[in-house]
Amino acid sequence: MQFLVLVLILSLLLFYNFYWKRKSFPPGPPPLPLIGNLLELSVNPPGYSVFKKWQQKYGNIYTFWMAEKPIITINDYKTMYETFVKDGETFNGRSDIGHHMDYIRGGNYGIVFIEGEPWKEHRKFAMQVFRNFGMGRGLMEEKVGGNIAFLRCRN
Structure with missing residues (x-):
């Protein structure tokens, strides 16, 4: 039985x-x-x-x-x-993987894994850091333009 x-x-x-x-x-x-x-x-x-x-x-x-x-x-x-x-x-919204992140990383942290107000704060901070290091200033465009000018002067 x-x-x-x-x-x-x-x-x-x-x-x-x-x-x-x-x-x-x-x-x-x-x-x-x-x-x-x-x-x-x-x-x-x-x-x-x-x-x-x-x-x-x-x-x-x-x-x-x-x-x-x-x-x-x-x-x-x-x-x-x-x-x-x-x-x-x-x-x-993002997938609810918080319990996996608690196990793997000890918490649900980082701009990729959070949403709502904490995400906005993290994003604002990250964008400020990126801007301080030159993102969004057209540095690549300046470098390419400088190289083109250099090549034109050589010929």
């Missing part, structure tokens, strides 16, 4: 993992319980080769799993444009 209950519970977990939780997402590699596709990502370095393989197998839109979190990947410009520009309000 206990064996039958165990088999039933295991069957329900497998059904949930391989069918139910994936049914509303684009196709993708089947996730393992608890770890998702992390094993496949770590076994096949560099990681981008796995993404290329998944793109060839599942198409330009596919879902993979970071532990129990689904990640939907878009690999063509037209779909990205339609998703993020034409229908941007639906998909605005």
